Amino acid sequence: MKTTAARGSLPRLVALWALTRTALMLCVLKVVVFPGPDVTSDVSVIYRGWYDVLRTGTFPLDDITWQYPPAAALAVLSPGLLPFLEYATAFFVLALVADLVTLALLRYAGRGPGRTHAGAWVWVAGVPLLGPTVYARYDVMVTAVAVAALLAAARHPRLAGALAGFGALLKVWPALLLLGMARRRAWVSAAATGAGVAAVFAALMPGAFAFLTFQRDRGTEVESLGALVFHVARHHGWQGEVLLNYGSVEFLGPYVNWVSTGALLLSGAALAWLVLWRLLAGRCEPHTVADAAFVAVLLFTTTSRVISPQYMVWLVGLAAVCRSFRGSRMGLPVALVLAASFVTVLEFPVHFDHVVASDGLGITLLVLRNGLLVVAAVVAARRLWCATVPLPAPLPRQQAAPSSEATVSS
Template sequence: MTERAPMKAAPLPYAVWAVSRAWLLLCVFKVVTVPGPDVTVDVSVIYRGWYEVLLSGTYPLDDVTWQYPPAAALAVLSPALLPFWEYASAFFVLVLLCDALVLGLLLYAGRRPGMRRAGAWVWIAGVPLVGPTGYARYDLMVTAVAVAALLAGARRPGVLGALAAFGALLKGWPALLLVGVRPGRAARRAWTSAALTAAALAAGFALWMPGAFAFLAFQRDRGTEIESLGALVLHIARQFGWQGRVELRYGSMEFIGPYVELVSTLALGLAVAAMGWLVVWRLRARTFAAHTPADAAFTAVLLFTVTSRVISPQYVVWAVGLAAVCLAFRATSMTLPAVLVLVAAGVTLLEFPVGFGHVVASDAWGVTLLVVRNGLLAAASLVAARRLWRATAPRTRGGGAAVPADGVRPARGGQPSRAPR
């Protein structure tokens, strides 16, 4: 037998990635000017301020804009790894390295049986569509952890659990990576690993510096951010004389005025409903394939993003990363939701920073951008949920239960029988 030659990496993905990321670096280093507010202020001012506080040996206890789990301190402190660089420059370079890591993981995974490079192309296109905001926040670092977790989880559920726990302590949402793990041994390994990792890290951070969990109170007090789905009601109400206003609170632009608390409560109710749907899906799902954890995580993140009181532009990076993992699997059913997310990413750049002044003013152009962007995300979440349900909890003829993924189902008399193939 002749030995098969190793597959050579095509240069095109790397070339396109390099060109698009060069543009992002030119933007964050202010060689190229993007209209709208300066997106790098969060890094050069806010992150830098947190960096100084963290170096003093405590979390930012008196800063209500610190609304992140304790491991976020690692991201904020990470520019110390490049001590000869100015803080913001070092941060942007580290985000670039995380970006390259994700590309490498997706391209490497694309060489496995049942996988493809479409996921890498989603990542290559999606990040620059979000614009320079993707490099001026630490969310891309978190997304890199999530992508690594899902790609490793196909073979090593324990690694998936550990990375999901670490990601959750970075920014919460990676806990949703665990929702679609195959029931049985894989789920036990993933969830046990996640619980042990989370407990150990949480204890370590609590002992490391005071104030590790002060963020919980700051997060609780947030209102309705002007870019969220619920905020559309208030944007439209302003056209009819509603007397509310926009203020900078807790690090984002929020609505203040009558009925804002009601809108926030309704958004919370929708988030609870989304959680309920995920629980019901988990109980009803019977068919778990290799791509199911990625599909389920993508769906869950979309649902919670759409129902959140806050939809910051960098949140779209999460969806882009998970969409990329989904499309790395040939058998995924998430192609249409992934395309909708990519289009939403492009509209997000128009909404922030380019058209953010129009959004704050609630004028026709600003409201239109929000309707389109949030409408695309809502459509993606609904389509993803429907496809996930149909792929994993299908009906069989006669209304019987679907055959589990292991091919074993109960037979008459209580003894298991092998499903016909």
């Protein structure tokens, strides 16, 4: 009966995916104009410029907006696989393919005991909540690699480790997937893959690790949690400004460095908590690897100096993997992330001018989106801890001494 129901849901799943993805493609191809600033300029201008430089065998050394690990070059160069299409169109098509591959992985993962197809539905419903930005960045490609790594962890730890290591050289954050992988083979495979790929890029293309300096010098982006301080401060005489800096819209001015440092300290505290959890966790179930990855990425996204809209694609992908396991306790945090995704498309691109202006609508949207992420992070971390860290053994009871009355009566 369950098998029949699952098969019956497949046409509905595919139909919803086709409908929503057609809408996204119409937006990025500009057949339909989506409200707000043009989100496709990153591909048609910035990625296209990087493509021309990368084809010469070097990284864009003089461009501070290149803030990505060396394997990101593969994503930027990938439209060359479709030479019969214009660069931006080819990129959007490949993003669509990565989206479809992710759906196929989640659908396949939903089969078998202890599994559910809810993860595939989370992906199908969650991605369009973010609007056309999903296809106008290469994050959906990285997310496909991360989803494959998590789904391979149970039966193929070496493959999972290799995918996580490769993903880390695409956009760093997939390294967090290793936190929940207890098998040594996964870590060794990740290290070997990462070192090998990094060595190849370092040997063949100058400037493979220039991105580390560019990332270090970033400030506080206007959509981040820390930016709320300056959104409010602008109404009370703060003398800073909002400018395009290091490829994103950031606050510049007095005390910005303090808030940026505070964000780094929060991320450090999140890392310390994750390491402590890893040392104390004593129970590992099939869904633990996915839950741990979701919590780790959620913590780092929420505390980051930058919360770009495309970061939410990572969370939707990891949330979908969690919901592919019946035993996962991440139901509420996943729902909160989906709600935050919908608010995200409202603050960017729909009402981004209000965010930049720090007016009432812009601040309200940021408080709501970032508030949802904070609550999701706290709830998810608590549930992961309670599900995996055993309670301390109760102290043995001491036998009560006989009372004086009992002594007298005896």
